[in-house]
Amino acid sequence: MSLGWKKAATGLVTAGLLVGSLAACSQERDSGSDGGDASAAPEETLVGISMPTKSLERWNRDGAHLDELLQGASYETTLQYADNKVDQQITQLENMINQGADVLVIAPIDGTTLGPVLEQAASQDITVIAYDRLINDSENVDYYATFDNYEVGKMQGEYIVEQLDLENAAGPFNLEPFAGSPDDNNAKFFFSGAWDVLKPFVDEGKLVVPSGKAPASNDDWQSIGIQGWGSDSAQAEMENRLNSFYGGGQQVDVILSPNDSLALGIAQALAGNGYAPGPDYPVLTGQDADLANVQNMLAGKQSMTVWKDTRTLGDQVAKMVGQIIEGDEVQVNDEETYDNGVKVVPTYLLPPVVVTPDTVESSLVDSEFYTADDLGL
Numbered sequence: 001m002s003l004g005w006k007k008a009a010t011g012l013v014t015a016g017l018l019v020g021s022l023a024a025c026s027q028e029r030d031s032g033s034d035g036g037d038a039s040a041a042p043e044e045t046l047v048g049i050s051m052p053t054k055s056l057e058r059w060n061r062d063g064a065h066l067d068e069l070l071q072g073a074s075y076e077t078t079l080q081y082a083d084n085k086v087d088q089q090i091t092q093l094e095n096m097i098n099q100g101a102d103v104l105v106i107a108p109i110d111g112t113t114l115g116p117v118l119e120q121a122a123s124q125d126i127t128v129i130a131y132d133r134l135i136n137d138s139e140n141v142d143y144y145a146t147f148d149n150y151e152v153g154k155m156q157g158e159y160i161v162e163q164l165d166l167e168n169a170a171g172p173f174n175l176e177p178f179a180g181s182p183d184d185n186n187a188k189f190f191f192s193g194a195w196d197v198l199k200p201f202v203d204e205g206k207l208v209v210p211s212g213k214a215p216a217s218n219d220d221w222q223s224i225g226i227q228g229w230g231s232d233s234a235q236a237e238m239e240n241r242l243n244s245f246y247g248g249g250q251q252v253d254v255i256l257s258p259n260d261s262l263a264l265g266i267a268q269a270l271a272g273n274g275y276a277p278g279p280d281y282p283v284l285t286g287q288d289a290d291l292a293n294v295q296n297m298l299a300g301k302q303s304m305t306v307w308k309d310t311r312t313l314g315d316q317v318a319k320m321v322g323q324i325i326e327g328d329e330v331q332v333n334d335e336e337t338y339d340n341g342v343k344v345v346p347t348y349l350l351p352p353v354v355v356t357p358d359t360v361e362s363s364l365v366d367s368e369f370y371t372a373d374d375l376g377l
Contacts, residue, residue: 044076045102045103046078046096046102047075047077047103047104048078048080048097048104049063050082050092050104051063051080051081051107051131052084052107052108052109052133053083053109054081057290057292058288059081062131062313063079065314066314069314073318075321080092082109084109084228086110089108090113090116093121102127103129103324104128104129105131105321106129106130107133108130111137114138118138122140128141129142129144129145129320130144132146132147133146133186134185135345136342137341137342138342141343142345142346143347144345145348146186146349147308148349149189151193152189152190152258152308152352153190153191153194153195153197154196154197155354156190156193156258156287156304156306157193157198158197159283159354160256160283163254164254166206166207171207173208174254175198175209175214175252175254175255176209176211176252177213178224178238178255178258179191179224179226180262181228182225182227183227187258188221190259191215198256210246211244213241226262229262230265231264231265233265234264235265235268236269238255238266246273251280252282253283256285257284259286260289260293261290263293263296263305264293264296267302278300285305286306287352289307289364294370297355297360300357304354304356305355308352311369313350316348316350333348360375
């Protein structure tokens with residue numbers, strides 16, 4: 001696959017990355033906990049990058065892009081993928097610590113399990129950046145970089161409201177909501193953003209959930225969570241709902257899917273139950289702009305995706321690594337929202353973007369995230 005996002009990576013760190021449209025403030029680092037020696041040459045600095053899995057396209061992109069940026073700035077790096085196994089991620093992090101890492105960039109599999117290994121990192125004065133997913137229950141998380149994940153869900157909910165004209169239509173419309181992996185801290189933000197928009201219409205009766213899987217509140221989101229964000233699991237769950245609750249010609253009108261991995265499985269379940277692209281095809285949301293899902297959008301099998309241009313996240317994290325190593329102030333723009341249970345973690349938030357079939361070319365191709373050939377355009 002030809003991915004245009006790789007083309008301009010090398011050297012961006014040292015050029016001074018300008019990322020995001022959100023106003024940034026700065027965090028002074030504690031001089032007693034510097035992860036690197038400000039006088040050290042870049043090639044003497046080791047940055048450990050821990051990604052959760054290679055089974056999802058987006059993590060391959062994220063890891064490769066950040067690794068390329070840091071190597072382009074002459075930092076030594078070690079990039080590891082943990083195959084969605086918590087013990088494996090912990091072992092990989094321990095190895096990075098033993099190798100003398102100065103900074104750890106961690107996208108956790110389970111954000112509640114890393115406390116002990118982060119204690120080890122703190123004992124070695126290693127700075128920790130949580131990447132995209134917050135690390136919970138540890139004071140040894142120095143920074144967090146992510147997208148505005150509540151806004152992601154809100155965008156999905158608002159898209160559904162617009163497509164069904166819920167403000168004016170009488171309804172009722174059949175809705176099936178899904179949530180992300182129960183061990184992913186981001187999943188609660190995705191669901192809360194969407195459910196805050198949609199639940200009033202559920203309470204009003206314009207949206208009905210034949211399966212009964214409508215959480216009573218945002219706090220109950222894990223009851224419909226799909227472990228590990230698995231496409232196969234989402235497909236099996238959707239097939240079960242269709243087979244159990246949609247007899248007698250009843251049709252599902254809209255499916256809230258928090259990301260593209262789930263949407264891919266849901267689309268397979270719809271196809272297996274006779275749903276075909278056209279005016280009666282359900283509204284189906286997503287997130288990440290994965291290649292297969294963008295192709296599904298163009299084929300009429302998915303309605304939208306929320307695009308988090310992960311190049312900009314990698315750019316921002318690489319910039320933060322440089323600021324840490326040089327002993328400079330680290331830019332953040334949110335010091336209130338992300339409480340990990342022990343501390344509020346200084347955070348840099350990036351803005352997501354809605355992409356529909358009509359805007360695939362202008363958003364994804366013109367930005368060189370994909371080429372036209374990648375998408376068959």
